[in-house]
Amino acid sequence: MKEIDALDKVCPAPIIMSKKALKDVDEIEILVNDDMAPENLRKLAAQQNYEYGVKENGENEWKVRLKRTDKSGQPEPTKAGFNEQGESYIVVINTDVMGHGDETLGRNLLHSFVYSLTEQDVLPDKIICYNGGVKLVVEGSDFLTDLKPLAEAGVDIYACGACLDFFGLKDKVAIGSISNMYEIVDMMRKQNRIVRPD
Template identity: 30%
Template sequence: MTDEVILDCQALVCPQPVIRTKDALANMAVGARLLVIVDNEAALSNVCRFVESRGHAVRAEDQGGGVHHLAIRKDVKASAAETSAVVCEPSGPQPLVIYIASEVMGRGDDDLGRVLMGMYFETLSHFARDISHIIFVNSGVKLAVAGSPALEELQSLEKMGVKVLSCGTCLNHFGVKEELKVGVLSNMFTILEVLAKAGKTLSP
């Protein structure tokens, strides 16, 4: 029977659960099993999404009290793909990432900034096929929650294939995590990974 590595990520803040899971998998043999213990929904979502994005199998078990056990098996195909990714040169058009760190556009008059931001998103749909991700951090996350004037445009962009990521720490800070209406709650590791792979980054 294959030994199982246990990784306790309780009480760790974003993005530590993802980083520690990544490091643990990197040092494990194909077929090995990893049990990650998390104690909040953000860590549960972020770790599961990271593991699945790498092609590994993951099963989440609710232990009660907000604690989840994530049973992960390192997959041979995923390991081969990760190795290939290191040596392959990118080809073709590189992705465009929209990075938004505020709910208003520009500095000066915030009322004008909100109007401009609305116009920005209305125009953005014309470039949807070139955009891979839209990332929200700081007060920018307010644009992805209930009541946002940009919500309809964002949902339309998501339907066109654009991935929308909102910083989980930022959503918690503003008390709007439960109001997220488009895209997914994300973490700093994933955000930096997307930015690092971007062919071009634009900010309003």
């Protein structure tokens, strides 16, 4: 059994740490103090058919145990529909925040979203940025840390040229290719699985 210290780590970090560890060992205990982590790890266990246990380890601290079973890693069977394209998908980002409400929270959520993409078992084929989303791919963007490994892993990244022009950023693109709306529509039209962090 492997013990993991995830104290002061907020989700999705404990989930990602757990998934990585369970690729190498059959059982882990992960120490967490983010009050959402035990429930999120329980959901991970249900999705991946892991045994799950949790006990309080002090005030606002929990020790979660996950153990592989014979059925671990076997997702529930799904029915193929007319949209079925295997596991292929693209990500479309149209703003530099995620959700509506507090802008600081929205920016933190989008950071978590992009970081979580890097840890997926199946990476997107493409990431398409338009409108405020183009701010992620330019010099000085703090999203580049997570976008670069995605590009190095073969994910194609595109930014709308008209949007870059609007924000005066066309000469500051640090990653990916400059695209146009015709090409963006064509890529989206050909892909039935589109993930967009609203």
